Amino acid sequence: TITKSLQSTFDKLGRRGRLTEKSIRDGMREVRTALLSADVHFDVVKEFTRKVTDRAIGENVIKTVAPSEQIVKIVHDELEALMGPTDTSIRENASGPTVIMMVGLQGSGKTTTCGKLAQYLVRKGHRPLLVAADVKRPGAIDQLEIVGESVGVDVFTIRGGSPTAICRKSIRHATQNEKDIVILDTAGRLHIDETLMVELVEIQRSTKPQEIFLVCDAMTGQDAVKSAKEFDQRLAVDGVILTKMDGDARGGAALSIRAITGKPIKFVGTGEKMDRLEEFHPDRMAGRILG
Amino acid sequence: VRIGRRVDESFLEELEEAMITADMGVQTTQELLEHLREAYMDREIEDPKAFLGYISNYLEQHLRRGGNELITAPSGPTVILVCGVNGCGKTTSIAKLAYHFHRVENRKVLLAASDTFRAAAVEQLDVWAQRIGCDIVKHKSGADPGAVAYDACAAAKARGSEVMIVDTAGRLHTQTGLMKELEKIRRVLAKQIEGAPHETLLVLDATTGQNALAQVDLFHQSVPLSGLFLSKLDGTAKGGVVISINRQFEIPVKFIGLGESYEDIQPFSPDDFVHAIFG
Numbered sequence: 001t002i003t004k005s006l007q008s009t010f011d012k013l014g015r016r017g018r019l020t021e022k023s024i025r026d027g028m029r030e031v032r033t034a035l036l037s038a039d040v041h042f043d044v045v046k047e048f049t050r051k052v053t054d055r056a057i058g059e060n061v062i063k064t065v066a067p068s069e070q071i072v073k074i075v076h077d078e079l080e081a082l083m084g085p086t087d088t089s090i091r092e093n094a095s096g097p098t099v100i101m102m103v104g105l106q107g108s109g110k111t112t113t114c115g116k117l118a119q120y121l122v123r124k125g126h127r128p129l130l131v132a133a134d135v136k137r138p139g140a141i142d143q144l145e146i147v148g149e150s151v152g153v154d155v156f157t158i159r160g161g162s163p164t165a166i167c168r169k170s171i172r173h174a175t176q177n178e179k180d181i182v183i184l185d186t187a188g189r190l191h192i193d194e195t196l197m198v199e200l201v202e203i204q205r206s207t208k209p210q211e212i213f214l215v216c217d218a219m220t221g222q223d224a225v226k227s228a229k230e231f232d233q234r235l236a237v238d239g240v241i242l243t244k245m246d247g248d249a250r251g252g253a254a255l256s257i258r259a260i261t262g263k264p265i266k267f268v269g270t271g272e273k274m275d276r277l278e279e280f281h282p283d284r285m286a287g288r289i290l291g
Numbered sequence: 292v293r294i295g296r297r298v299d300e301s302f303l304e305e306l307e308e309a310m311i312t313a314d315m316g317v318q319t320t321q322e323l324l325e326h327l328r329e330a331y332m333d334r335e336i337e338d339p340k341a342f343l344g345y346i347s348n349y350l351e352q353h354l355r356r357g358g359n360e361l362i363t364a365p366s367g368p369t370v371i372l373v374c375g376v377n378g379c380g381k382t383t384s385i386a387k388l389a390y391h392f393h394r395v396e397n398r399k400v401l402l403a404a405s406d407t408f409r410a411a412a413v414e415q416l417d418v419w420a421q422r423i424g425c426d427i428v429k430h431k432s433g434a435d436p437g438a439v440a441y442d443a444c445a446a447a448k449a450r451g452s453e454v455m456i457v458d459t460a461g462r463l464h465t466q467t468g469l470m471k472e473l474e475k476i477r478r479v480l481a482k483q484i485e486g487a488p489h490e491t492l493l494v495l496d497a498t499t500g501q502n503a504l505a506q507v508d509l510f511h512q513s514v515p516l517s518g519l520f521l522s523k524l525d526g527t528a529k530g531g532v533v534i535s536i537n538r539q540f541e542i543p544v545k546f547i548g549l550g551e552s553y554e555d556i557q558p559f560s561p562d563d564f565v566h567a568i569f570g
């Protein structure tokens with residue numbers, strides 16, 4: 001594992017005499033390579049290694065009993081601290097149904113995650129309503145209806161309606177049908193598609209969601225920063241859901257998104273079935289990224 | 292890159308940033324930087340075009356390995372098996388290929404809806420078939436994917452289809468059972484049609500990072516890949532990982548996806564691809 005190879009790198013550097021400031025900086029090059037290979041963004045890696053180097057030198061690791069272990073621990077701890085605490089909070093609406101809006105790039109797993117979230121909320125005693133606001137992708141409405149049926153949750157849509165109208169009217173439908181949570185499934189879109197990003201802002205304005213979740217694929221590479229930043233700047237995202245974590249992608253995108261937007265990763269998707277939603281664990285993610 | 296710019300360490304650092312953020316990966320980036328150091332260190336760029344040309348040539352030789360042309364059957368239907376991880380763009384890419392063969396090249400196309408697992412997967416492909424005006428073989432959801440492939444082969448032969456494209460369910464390369472299922476679909480095709488599948492395309496989402504290498508590795512072990520379809524290149528991701536893929540596996544990119552409608556397909560151009568990364 002990277003942790004073991006980092007340990008041996010620092011041990012080797014320390015063996016020729018003792019660990020010097022220069023050898024710490026040399027060892028950090030390996031941390032840099034490990035993080036870049038894990039898909040952490042170039043700028044985030046730069047800032048992270050600088051921070052860890054300063055801390056290692058500042059804490060006088062050079063003089064400690066087991067300097068290489070100390071350094072590896074600093075890397076782990078900083079990574080975990082950056083990932084943020086476990087936070088599965090969903091803000092409640094005091095006057096009406098709680099609105100959750102799911103956004104993200106094409107194919108990231110929004111529709112599937114809507115179903116998982118609905119089931120998670122049902123198990124907590126809620127009565128969610130799924131809203132099929134993707135009118136563009138062939139079969140999207142059918143897909144959400146089948147997903148809804150599989151978790152015993154109603155799906156609202158207006159075939160032939162516009163996404164903004166569907167979302168707006170779904171709130172009234174929820175209230176009339178005693179649903180306490182509305183989950184808006186929106187169409188995947190590129191962060192550089194002006195028309196579609198404006199559409200999201202319109203939906204946000206008319207439905208005032210309590211939670212906007214950015215749904216991201218765990219295998220995303222360097223582009224994670226560009227797209228997350230744009231979605232966040234337009235909408236002020238509340239949280240992130242990282243999907244397809246059941247694969248073997250190291251998931252460096254998680255660190256990048258967290259570092260750049262400051263928003264918490266609340267849940268992770270770990271499979272295609274509706275029970276495959278887990279709360280995010282920063283320590284596990286740190287270990288996974290480091291490898 | 293401009294005239295008079297000196298190739299020093301800070302310039303190489305800028306290039307390194309461009310390559311890493313294009314998802315070229317650490318190893319491929321280091322190798323190219325080393326190459327440039329040897330050829331250009333401390334020299335001034337007299338001709339930016341030549342400099343970029345030097346980089347282009349170095350990378351393009353990788354990107355052309357394996358050939359970027361589609362393989363066709365000498366007689367009977369050409370069978371194209373499409374696979375890849377969840378959500379990468381398989382079904383949409385198949386619609387684009389169908390459009391390309393059916394409407395542009397005027398060849399009779401048959402689609403096989405072998406994703407019988409995901410909610411409304413068959414419906415999704417069916418809509419595309421209707422819009423493009425091509426044939427489709429589908430079963431009910433939950434049917435055996437191999438059975439759909441079997442029936443599609445029979446239909447292709449009976450109807451005189453010239454191209455048959457097989458859609459499969461998204462699957463992670465780490466899901467051994469599902470990789471076995473993919474191998475089974477391939478065996479059905481091979482048994483029913485001579486030389487099938489003539490092309491096995493892995494669809495790769497351009498936003499994918501270094502995990503793409505593991506995807507190619509394991510999919511290639513299950514079903515020998517003849518090419519990649521690089522989707523979602525209309526976004527900001529550069530898909531640089533295909534350079535490492537081409538180096539390591541000699542699997543070429545054959546097509547790129549540039550949008551969500553069936554016309555958004557283009558054959559892969561190594562030249563355009565490299566220029567998008569280096570400007």
Ligand SMILES: Nc1nc2c(ncn2[C@@H]2O[C@H](COP(=O)(O)OP(=O)(O)OP(=O)(O)O)[C@@H](O)[C@H]2O)c(=O)[nH]1
Pocket residue numbers: 104105106107108109110111112113134137140186187188189243244245246247268269270271272276377378409461463
């Ligand atoms: N293995 C795995 N597959 C997932 C996970 N989440 C979603 N998927 C799969 O990923 C694919 C895409 O999921 P969708 O829910 O259709 O994605 P989407 O974001 O709604 O797609 P668009 O609406 O087209 O943007 C499907 O095959 C899902 O079953 C996950 O956590 N693990």
Ligand SMILES: Nc1nc2c(ncn2[C@@H]2O[C@H](COP(=O)(O)OP(=O)(O)OP(=O)(O)O)[C@@H](O)[C@H]2O)c(=O)[nH]1
Pocket residue numbers: 106107137188190375376377378379380381382383384406409412459460461462522523524525526547548549550551555
């Ligand atoms: N912008 C853009 N979107 C694309 C492209 N190709 C596919 N998509 C979108 O990506 C999403 C997923 O596409 P699908 O064709 O359903 O992907 P898939 O691999 O078949 O998904 P599964 O069968 O669930 O594994 C859809 O929203 C498509 O419209 C592309 O080239 N550009």
Ligand SMILES: [Mg+2]
Pocket residue numbers: 110111112134140186187188
């Ligand atoms: Mg969807």
Ligand SMILES: [Mg+2]
Pocket residue numbers: 381382383406412459460461
């Ligand atoms: Mg599909």
